[in-house]
Amino acid sequence: MSVKQPPLSLAPVLPLDVSSSVAAAFDGARLTQARRLAGWTKKELAAKIDVTPAAVGQYEAGAIRPRPEQVRRLADALGMPSAFFTVGRPRAALDTAAVHFRSLRSAPARERERSLSFTELLWELAHALESYVRLPEVDLPGWDGGETIPDLPTDPQQAARALRARWGLGDGPIPHLVRLLESRGIVVTVLPYLNPDSRKLDGFSTTRLPRPVVVLNDERDDVYRHRFSCAHELGHLLLHGEAHPGDIQHERQADSFAAEFLTPAARLASSLPTRVDFTVLGKLQHTWGVSLDSLLVRCRELGLHSEAVSGRAWRHLKALRTRGLLPFTSVQGFSGEVPVLLQRALEMARRKGLTTQHLAQQLHWPERMVCEFLAPQDSRPTLQLAEEQL
Incomplete structure (x- = not known):
């Protein structure tokens, strides 16, 4: 990343509360975006601002504009500055058909909608930071600034090997x-929402924005699942220019890509045990950064384990986990697996005078939201030590 010259003035473009002006320049799509980010239906939002659900629908469709006092109520209810709802600044737009969701049944519709709004706003944050910092150029075969035209073999395993060659990765871990x-x-990020429904949403990705985006879920906080999900979404970005959410064939292809990309068969096969040996598999897990589950699948795929042997191995693995002998490994212990691109871009821009306050004013976001998007909260409790304990 390199620093660009910032705009001549870092003064806010608009004050944070301009309700009387917003009513005349109200953008219904911004209301939809904020409502979905909050995880609310039109009926739920209507109840909070004392209007009918039909009125909320008309605001969002642009059929009518809310009065200034209604704008203030919307802003208060949704935790946004009034200026958020204005037209005239870059806005991303995604729908379910533009995103590689693994399943349309595993998570409620409102969680999918919330994740779409999150991803739209994430891109807007990246776009704003690019006014100050030159982010790495997109190096993705077939990438064309908002879509991908498949430029690798259509076979997932061949595509994985071709990408390794293009990126100069060799055949090692x-x-x-x-x-x-x-x-x-x-752009890679972790979905920050920690309610039970959002945890049902697997990782997803999209190429329908000016930068490809991969969003991961911190389910189980397991670094090996985290890495495989990331490779799985990379497979979607490369192989599937058109998103077909929940398509079983696409999901299998993305899994096949991820397995070969992370553990090339030509290099891994000679290291895999021909009988089930969790000591050997545990060492390979740490070497290659993949789960025991993935290694057992590879053993079966490469013909090293019969169906019967594979079945016994899975039962044994389940028993070990049930007894708590195989705890999950936290992502937080692996710095290279925690997204930092946008956070480091802000750190670089700060040296030229940019602050989170000004960035929030430029985006018309609350400042707390900028901080949350740049540095998702660590869900672990913080240990507090009194001075006399040190």
């Missing part, structure tokens, strides 16, 4: 997968 994608201009 990839130690820092998230950092690798970020260095190739792909």
